[in-house]
Amino acid sequence: MRIVSLLPAATDFVAALGLLPSLTGRTHECDWPPGALDDVPVVTSSAIDHDVLSSREISAAVGGEHRGSGLYSLDSALLAAAEPDVVLTQDLCDVCAISYRQVSETVRAMEGDTRVVSLEPRTLEGIFTCLTTLGEVLGVPEQIEAAGGTPLLADAGEHTRPITWDAVVGARPDILLLIPCGFPPERTEAELPLLTGLPGWDEIPAAHILDGPAYFNRPGPRVVDGAELLADVLHG
Structure with missing residues (x-):
């Protein structure tokens, strides 16, 4: 475009x-x-x-x-x-x-x-x-596409659903975004060892913890700021 x-x-x-x-x-x-x-x-x-x-x-x-x-x-x-x-x-x-x-x-x-x-x-x-x-x-x-990325495990507009860790690793993402609903970044970081100890974690090139409740999980105007944050993560 x-x-x-x-x-x-x-x-x-x-x-x-x-x-x-x-x-x-x-x-x-x-x-x-x-x-x-x-x-x-x-x-x-x-x-x-x-x-x-x-x-x-x-x-x-x-x-x-x-x-x-x-x-x-x-x-x-x-x-x-x-x-x-x-x-x-x-x-x-x-x-x-x-x-x-x-x-x-x-x-x-x-x-x-x-x-x-x-x-x-x-x-x-x-x-x-x-x-x-x-x-x-x-x-x-849609935030990931607007930021210049390609979502691998979800389509725009669909409800989120549980995804197995094997599916995450199997998708071979360049970047893994950690934005769990209801968790501020500090809580996500505190529970990060739950992921880092799983098989295949070392195969993921990069992972970023972002503020899900503030910029991604709520359908309000701050999702625009979220798209800008994603663009910075994806492209610098």
């Missing part, structure tokens, strides 16, 4: 879903996470030099000759070179980012089957709805 984000907030969503490695294009205003976007091509530019003009001059330019729609330019050649499967944009405000109409017209002129997705949250609830919607569009946000 190749993603181009034409909205800084959309780039934040992509980061929250652990999909920054799939980002092939961004706006000149995308700045989060710091330093993580330096190698992602910039496909937009602004007609206003914010570093030179005063705030009064910027306000006059926005409300004057530009009237929003002419504030930003989209480089169609760079966008095509990014070969996006999905382009993320918005249809709320022409002052905030490239207009939805401009993006749609540019994408229609490109070869390929690129989907344009408009994100338009107006409330806190709408922001979380956007995150869920975007997760569906991009094929996540």
Whole structure:
């Protein structure tokens, strides 16, 4: 999945879903996470030099000759070179980012089957709805997959079930995540010898104890933080 984000907030969503490695294009205003976007091509530019003009001059330019729609330019050649499967944009405000109409017209002129997705949250609830919607569009946000990993013993959405130790060893995982339900990391670490003494423990390349109740076992908003933690474990 190749993603181009034409909205800084959309780039934040992509980061929250652990999909920054799939980002092939961004706006000149995308700045989060710091330093993580330096190698992602910039496909937009602004007609206003914010570093030179005063705030009064910027306000006059926005409300004057530009009237929003002419504030930003989209480089169609760079966008095509990014070969996006999905382009993320918005249809709320022409002052905030490239207009939805401009993006749609540019994408229609490109070869390929690129989907344009408009994100338009107006409330806190709408922001979380956007995150869920975007997760569906991009094929996540199940935590392990969102973090760039492949779950070996469970499918997204299914109830957890008891798994034998032989099945764990037989799956030959690169990383074993220890996140038992209801156990904080300290309790998990205290009972770790129950696993380390089992046959096949030495065959597992790496094992990590994470805070299951805080970030993984409860279906609340902190699962997004859990996905970021997993991305750090998997990729550093």
